[in-house]
Amino acid sequence: MKKMKAALVGAGNRGCVYADYCFDEPNELEIVAVVEPNEIRREEAKKRYGLPETACFENLDGFLREKIVCDFVINATMDEQHYETAKAIMEAGYDMLLEKPITANKDELLDLQRIAKERNLKVNVCHVLRYTPYYKRIKEIINSGKIGKILTIEMNEHVGIAHFLDSFVRGKWNSEARCGSSFLLQKSCHDMDLLCWLNNETTPARVFSFGKRAWFIKENAPEGATEYCHDCPHNATCLYSAQKVHLELDAMPFQTWMEMGKPIDEITKEEKAEWLKTSHYGLCAYNSGGDIVDRQTVNVEFANGSTCVFTMVGGICRAGRYLHVCGTKGEIEGNIEDEKFVLRIFDRSEGKFDYDEEVIDVSNEIRDTTDYGGHGGGDYAIMYELVRYLNGDNSSISITGIDDSINGHLVVYAADKSRKTGVVYNIGD
Numbered sequence: 001m002k003k004m005k006a007a008l009v010g011a012g013n014r015g016c017v018y019a020d021y022c023f024d025e026p027n028e029l030e031i032v033a034v035v036e037p038n039e040i041r042r043e044e045a046k047k048r049y050g051l052p053e054t055a056c057f058e059n060l061d062g063f064l065r066e067k068i069v070c071d072f073v074i075n076a077t078m079d080e081q082h083y084e085t086a087k088a089i090m091e092a093g094y095d096m097l098l099e100k101p102i103t104a105n106k107d108e109l110l111d112l113q114r115i116a117k118e119r120n121l122k123v124n125v126c127h128v129l130r131y132t133p134y135y136k137r138i139k140e141i142i143n144s145g146k147i148g149k150i151l152t153i154e155m156n157e158h159v160g161i162a163h164f165l166d167s168f169v170r171g172k173w174n175s176e177a178r179c180g181s182s183f184l185l186q187k188s189c190h191d192m193d194l195l196c197w198l199n200n201e202t203t204p205a206r207v208f209s210f211g212k213r214a215w216f217i218k219e220n221a222p223e224g225a226t227e228y229c230h231d232c233p234h235n236a237t238c239l240y241s242a243q244k245v246h247l248e249l250d251a252m253p254f255q256t257w258m259e260m261g262k263p264i265d266e267i268t269k270e271e272k273a274e275w276l277k278t279s280h281y282g283l284c285a286y287n288s289g290g291d292i293v294d295r296q297t298v299n300v301e302f303a304n305g306s307t308c309v310f311t312m313v314g315g316i317c318r319a320g321r322y323l324h325v326c327g328t329k330g331e332i333e334g335n336i337e338d339e340k341f342v343l344r345i346f347d348r349s350e351g352k353f354d355y356d357e358e359v360i361d362v363s364n365e366i367r368d369t370t371d372y373g374g375h376g377g378g379d380y381a382i383m384y385e386l387v388r389y390l391n392g393d394n395s396s397i398s399i400t401g402i403d404d405s406i407n408g409h410l411v412v413y414a415a416d417k418s419r420k421t422g423v424v425y426n427i428g429d
């Protein structure tokens with residue numbers, strides 16, 4: 001197998017997760033260039049991947065002008081930069097691993113699909129959950145026909161309290177206007193992708209959604225709550241205290257302290273405490289200026305009549321993704337956090353009228369080499385499968401081109417429109 005050379009565009013949290021595969025499997029991947037406007041991050045990436053100055057670029061134009069030779073580009077810029085950067089990278093003829101969401105806009109989505117097709121490029125979207133042993137095994141069972149024809153799919157995503165506060169209440173995805181993504185697009189586009197991928201014998205036809213931000217709003221703040229948590233009288237008891245979640249527990253350091261203008265491991269606790277007094281990460285959770293929904297449901301009807309109900313909620317006790325697929329011959333039920341699921345199959349053999357139940361445990365198959373998260377092994381597995389795919393191995397059921405990521409995004413766009421208008425949308429419209 002040929003060792004792949006990749007350029008990293010956007011050396012932030014996610015970009016480094018993918019690029020770090022070169023340390024896990026040094027015979028399979030080498031990072032040969034980095035494009036990163038933030039000087040601290042560019043310097044860190046330069047050191048981390050042992051790059052010469054001539055391979056480090058402040059912007060994409062500089063990189064493209066140099067015509068750097070590599071097998072693919074990892075595009076891990078923020079949501080609102082995906083379209084412009086992806087277009088430029090593809091027009092320069094590079095294959096690409098592109099972070100999700102592809103873009104927030106249907107015209108842009110279809111434009112990127114067109115460019116990939118016209119130029120015959122391999123463009124793979126970072127739907128990392130597809131690559132987890134958990135969902136991959138579920139997909140294999142569905143494809144095998146064991147549970148028959150899919151009748152319904154129930155799914156939910158419960159976002160844990162620290163994650164929700166750090167990303168969607170106070171953090172960089174708390175406002176649709178600022179980050180360019182709704183909650184469904186930023187976070188649950190994984191779920192809409194899984195839904196369309198697991199049920200890709202058919203296509204989504206009609207979509208309806210409810211949802212709003214109705215808990216993390218100023219009307220719900222306890223009496224006497226202050227603008228920032230550091231001097232709030234409710235600090236000791238409030239579930240959402242920034243002093244507790246961000247400073248004391250430091251639940252997501254790679255995000256919380258990113259804007260402090262210093263390498264994170266050099267920032268002292270005193271500096272963090274001082275910064276929280278004026279930063280959006282120190283604001284009262286009920287009055288943090290965000291508008292991203294804190295609950296949403298999505299109903300999808302597929303062309304063959306199968307249906308899906310999806311629920312997302314943020315800020316709850318136990319994070320996880322639950323799934324229940326009911327088919328004509330059996331069903332699959334589980335939560336990815338358990339690293340196992342149950343398969344039930346009807347049994348009419350020898351006069352019986354019963355079902356068999358089998359627990360399928362995938363915990364031994366998960367490889368997680370990241371410091372935080374790892375997405376049930378998906379962060380490692382996507383790179384493992386990608387380098388093989390780029391080497392000509394087409395055996396993965398998880399890897400598909402950009403075409404297979406379109407439907408999930410169309411469901412997201414339709415659901416968000418429906419949430420805002422109260423109208424049922426036809427995907428074809």
Ligand SMILES: NC(=O)c1ccc[n+]([C@@H]2O[C@H](COP(=O)([O-])OP(=O)(O)OC[C@H]3O[C@@H](n4cnc5c(N)ncnc54)[C@H](O)[C@@H]3O)[C@@H](O)[C@H]2O)c1
Pocket residue numbers: 009010011012013014015035036037038041059060076077078079081085099100101126127128186375
């Ligand atoms: N696949 C997943 O499960 C998953 C999980 C979290 C986030 N994401 C997505 O990953 C993407 C990156 O998120 P992140 O948390 O790593 O963000 P980040 O802010 O840590 O990293 C983005 C980096 O891109 C750089 N950048 C900005 N403009 C650029 C440009 N024109 N060219 C090159 N670099 C540029 C920024 O300076 C920053 O360092 C987002 O789209 C996010 O939605 C995906």
